Each structure stands twice: as C-alpha cells, then as structure tokens.
Amino acid sequence: MSAPGSTALRRTRLHSLHRELGGRMVPFGGFEMPVQYGGILREHDAVRERAGLFDLSHMAQYDLRGDGVAAWADELTVNAVATMKPLQARYNIFTNERGGCHDDVLFYRLPDRWLLVVNAGNREKMWELLNAAAAGRPDVQVNSDHGQRALLAVQGPRAAEILGPLCDLDVAALKYYYCAEGRVDGAPAVIARTGYTGEDGFELFVDGRDATRLWTLLIEAGAPLGLEPAGLGARDMLRLEAGMPLYGFELSEEISPLAGGQGWAVKTAKPAFTGKAALVAQLERDDYDRIAGAVLEGRVPARSGYAVFRDGERVGEVRSASIAPSLGNRNIATVLVRKDAAAVGTALQVEIRGSQHAATVVPLPFYKRKA
Amino acid sequence: MAQPDGLLYSKEHEWAKIEGEVATIGITDYAQNSLGDIVYVELPRVGQALAAHASIGVVESVKAVSELFSPVAGEVLEINPALEKDPATVNRDAFGEGWMYKVKVAGPPADLLDAAEYDRFVASA
Numbered sequence: 101m102s103a104p105g106s107t108a109l110r111r112t113r114l115h116s117l118h119r120e121l122g123g124r125m126v127p128f129g130g131f132e133m134p135v136q137y138g139g140i141l142r143e144h145d146a147v148r149e150r151a152g153l154f155d156l157s158h159m160a161q162y163d164l165r166g167d168g169v170a171a172w173a174d175e176l177t178v179n180a181v182a183t184m185k186p187l188q189a190r191y192n193i194f195t196n197e198r199g200g201c202h203d204d205v206l207f208y209r210l211p212d213r214w215l216l217v218v219n220a221g222n223r224e225k226m227w228e229l230l231n232a233a234a235a236g237r238p239d240v241q242v243n244s245d246h247g248q249r250a251l252l253a254v255q256g257p258r259a260a261e262i263l264g265p266l267c268d269l270d271v272a273a274l275k276y277y278y279c280a281e282g283r284v285d286g287a288p289a290v291i292a293r294t295g296y297t298g299e300d301g302f303e304l305f306v307d308g309r310d311a312t313r314l315w316t317l318l319i320e321a322g323a324p325l326g327l328e329p330a331g332l333g334a335r336d337m338l339r340l341e342a343g344m345p346l347y348g349f350e351l352s353e354e355i356s357p358l359a360g361g362q363g364w365a366v367k368t369a370k371p372a373f374t375g376k377a378a379l380v381a382q383l384e385r386d387d388y389d390r391i392a393g394a395v396l397e398g399r400v401p402a403r404s405g406y407a408v409f410r411d412g413e414r415v416g417e418v419r420s421a422s423i424a425p426s427l428g429n430r431n432i433a434t435v436l437v438r439k440d441a442a443a444v445g446t447a448l449q450v451e452i453r454g455s456q457h458a459a460t461v462v463p464l465p466f467y468k469r470k471a
Numbered sequence: 472m473a474q475p476d477g478l479l480y481s482k483e484h485e486w487a488k489i490e491g492e493v494a495t496i497g498i499t500d501y502a503q504n505s506l507g508d509i510v511y512v513e514l515p516r517v518g519q520a521l522a523a524h525a526s527i528g529v530v531e532s533v534k535a536v537s538e539l540f541s542p543v544a545g546e547v548l549e550i551n552p553a554l555e556k557d558p559a560t561v562n563r564d565a566f567g568e569g570w571m572y573k574v575k576v577a578g579p580p581a582d583l584l585d586a587a588e589y590d591r592f593v594a595s596a
Contacts, residue, residue, distance in 0.1 A: 124507075135534065136507060139507060139508050139562075140507060140508050140533045140534070141508045141533065333507070333533060333534055337533065399510075399511050399555070399558075400511055400513070400531075401510055401511055401531050401536075403536060422533065423510045423533060429510075453513075453529070
C-alpha cells in the first residue's frame with residue numbers, strides 16, 4: 101500500500117481562487133498554501149471580531165470503519181475514543197513508546213464511520229502508522245480520501261450567522277465539538293463546530309468538487325457581515341493566542357503530551373495505550389521540561405528557537421512566538437523550559453540577537469473569548 | 472510596479488534619497504509588501520559609522536526577521552522616531568513617512584540602481 105501524495109508540492113482545489121484573492125502562496129506540510137491575503141493582522145482581526153474563511157484542505161482526512169475502531173484507536177492514543185458519543189468530535193494524540201507524539205488529531209464519530217483529521221505534514225507518517233496498526237485486524241478498515249475532499253473553516257463570532265442560512269440544519273443549535281451530516285447550499289457536508297482559532301466557528305468537510313462553489317458562496321454571503329479569507333499566518337497567530345499546540349512546535353516525537361501542555365487529554369485510566377508506561381513515569385517523576393506561556397517586555401519579537409534563560413542560566417528555548425493583537429500587541433511566546441522555570445510569574449530572559457529581553461511566565465491560554 | 476524617480480535603489484531593496492551631503496534611507500514598497508505586516512524595526516544609532524552594504528539593523532514582520540543593509544557609507548544623523556511606536560508606518564508609506572534614517576554621506580554612492588533599473592531588477596526577481 102502506498103502513501104497518498106508525492107514529494108512535489110501539492111495544491112488544493114481552491115488554489116486558483118487563492119491566487120485570484122491575492123493569496124501569497126508558501127510551502128506548508130507538502131502543499132502550496134496561502135499564508136496571507138490582505139495581511140495577517142487584518143485577517144486576525146476579522147476572525148476575532150467578525151469571521152474568517154480558511155482553506156484547510158491540506159489536512160489529511162482518513163476514514164476508519166469497522167466494529168473494532170474504538171477499541172483499536174484507544175490503544176494507539178492518549179485520549180478516550182470508545183466513550184465518544186455519536187456525532188461527537190474529540191481532540192486526541194497518537195503517541196510513541198517513549199510518550200512522544202506521532203501527531204495530534206481530531207476524531208469525529210459519524211453514523212457510518214470515524215473521520216480522522218491529521219496534520220498535513222504528518223499525513224504519510226500517519227497513513228503508514230494506521231495501516232500497520234490495522235494489519236491483521238479484520239474489524240478495522242483505514243481509507244484515505246485521496247485528496248477528493250476539501251475542508252473549509254468559517255471561524256469567528258459571526259460564523260453561525262453567515263453559515264446558518266446556507267445550511268439545511270440549525271447550525272446555531274450544534275454543540276461545541278459536535279458535528280452533523282447535512283447540506284451546505286445543497287452540497288453534502290459534515291458540519292462540525294470545531295476550529296483552531298479560539299473563536300466560535302465551523303469546519304465543513306465537503307466533496308472537493310463542491311469546494312470552489314462553496315468557498316465563493318461563503319465569501320459572498322459573509323462579506324456583508326465582515327468575513328474575509330484568512331491564511332495560515334493568521335491561523336498560527338490565532339491558535340497561539342488561544343494556547344493551542346501546533347505539531348512540530350509544542351508537540352513532537354520528542355515532546356510528550358504532558359510536556360506540551362496537553363496532559364488534560366492523557367487518560368491514564370485507560371488499560372493500555374502506546375507510550376502509557378513512559379507517560380505514567382513522566383507524571384510520577386514530574387521532572388520533565390514543559391511548555392509555558394511567556395509575555396515579553398518591549399516590542400522586540402521572539403522567534404522559534406531563541407534561547408531562554410533565568411538568572412543567567414539557560415533553561416530552555418522559544419517554540420512559537422508572535423505579536424498578539426488580542427493582548428494589545430504584546431509579544432507572546434511558548435517556551436519549552438525546565439520545570440522550575442515554568443511556574444506562572446517566573447522572570448525569564450529571552451536572548452534576541454545577543455541581548456537579553458525580559459519575559460514573564462503567564463497562564464495559558466493567552467486569550468480566551470468572552471462567553 | 473513603478474518606483475519613484477529621483478531615488479537610488481539597492482539590490483537589497485533599500486532606497487536612498489540624496490540631497491547634498493545627506494541621504495535619507497528606507498526600504499522600498501516592494502520590500503514592505505514582500506515582508507507583510509511590519510512589527511519591529513531596529514535601526515543603527517545616531518553617530519554610528521556605516522559601511523556601504525553592511526548589515527546595520529533588522530526589520531521584523533509577523534512571520535520573519537530580515538536584515539537591513541546600508542545602501543551608502545556614512546555617519547547616522549537621525550533616525551525616524553515614529554517607527555518605534557508604529558512600525559507599520561513602513562507598510563503604509565515606505566517611500567515617505569516610513570523613512571528609516573538619515574546619513575551624512577561619505578563619498579559617492581557606488582553601484583546603486585535608478586528607478587528604471589530597480590524596476591527591471593524587481594521584475595526579474
């Protein structure tokens with residue numbers, strides 16, 4: 101069985117529309133994706149204040165079918181799968197034997213299958229892992245959509261208002277982290293109240309052949325309410341403000357869910373899962389380096405990889421960083437630091453081009469939307 | 472993209488407006504557009520001596536750090552104080568309000584481009 105995709109940069113169905121909208125295309129996770137259209141700060145504000153439309157078709161969608169899926173997946177991941185209710189969505193992490201992360205994912209429990217959404221950069225690795233794990237299991241079938249589906253996200257406080265009139269179901273009544281099968285302007289869709297921005301919003305799993313029409317329709321329907329197309333730059337800024345991890349930065353094969361601040365998702369009461377022993381040992385020793393939030397003083401931005409010190413001693417490094425418009429344009433960062441430097445209130449220094457800049461550990465998330 | 476006439480341009484996308492001994496320096500509109508939202512500008516100090524094409528500061532956008540190079544040799548006379556509070560001035564008006572610093576020029580500027588040459592340089596980039 102071969103992995104879907106190849107080494108050349110791939111394009112989503114919306115590629116030419118992104119270009120028409122002035123999207124600046126960059127390589128991301130093996131795809132050519134828009135990092136911005138009108139500007140990252142402007143798109144950020146559109147999502148926080150009104151709504152933004154994202155093309156997330158680069159993320160891989162795998163279908164899991166069979167009576168054994170829940171029990172099988174529970175042995176590969178840290179969070180509970182079998183306890184998911186019909187049409188529920190749940191964040192989860194596939195772990196290695198050392199407790200590190202293969203990928204962080206979303207499971208959606210649909211009537212006839214489970215939909216698994218994995219990071220674009222991990223699509224081949226996860227495809228191989230899922231197929232290897234399903235080998236010899238007649239009660240688990242793993243299928244790829246082979247790029248036939250698209251994923252659009254409408255995110256922001258006005259998302260329900262924009263999407264509602266286009267759907268054949270009451271999207272406003274959809275609960276957070278639940279989904280439904282319905283139609284968007286007649287096109288079949290899984291409509292999920294999920295997202296990666298810290299705002300209310302919906303993700304639409306649709307047939308790739310409907311993607312262009314639905315994107316155009318959402319842009320037109322949303323424009324009067326202030327919706328704008330938003331790229332990966334705004335998405336990264338929004339997720340960082342909201343304290344959500346990005347694979348490769350806050351989580352990796354070396355950074356465990358506990359270290360990455362996702363301990364809430366680790367269900368050690370499950371009888372067995374890959375990496376459980378390592379994670380239980382980490383929990384007991386509680387001595388691992390961990391992700392903390394930091395706010396910098398001054399206007400100089402931190403960048404991923406910059407060294408972090410406390411009282412002249414190196415204690416870790418910056419993993420993600422950004423200016424945070426939702427926090428008065430202060431510079432924020434996630435830092436991976438020793439346990440004793442991760443407590444809220446700790447005074448840190450970030451080394452930027454040879455000089456030390458003061459920072460303070462703050463609670464995550466940096467930003468929480470008003471209920 | 473038409474560049475303003477009367478300025479000189481470097482291949483590092485800086486512009487210099489030379490009036491007598493004094494050169495006003497900034498980055499081009501092409502540069503600010505490529506960088507995207509500018510959030511921080513680190514400029515040389517007043518009094519600092521700059522060699523032509525030396526790295527003398529940084530401009531940081533939301534996504535990236537880029538070096539600034541001096542298109543001319545000379546001594547820094549003044550920096551634009553507005554950029555500390557509002558670095559996005561460079562995005563809004565790269566050739567005007569978004570100027571970065573002024574230099575007392577030491578010797579004639581070498582190997583800079585005129586507007587038409589810079590246009591062609593950008594078009595071929």
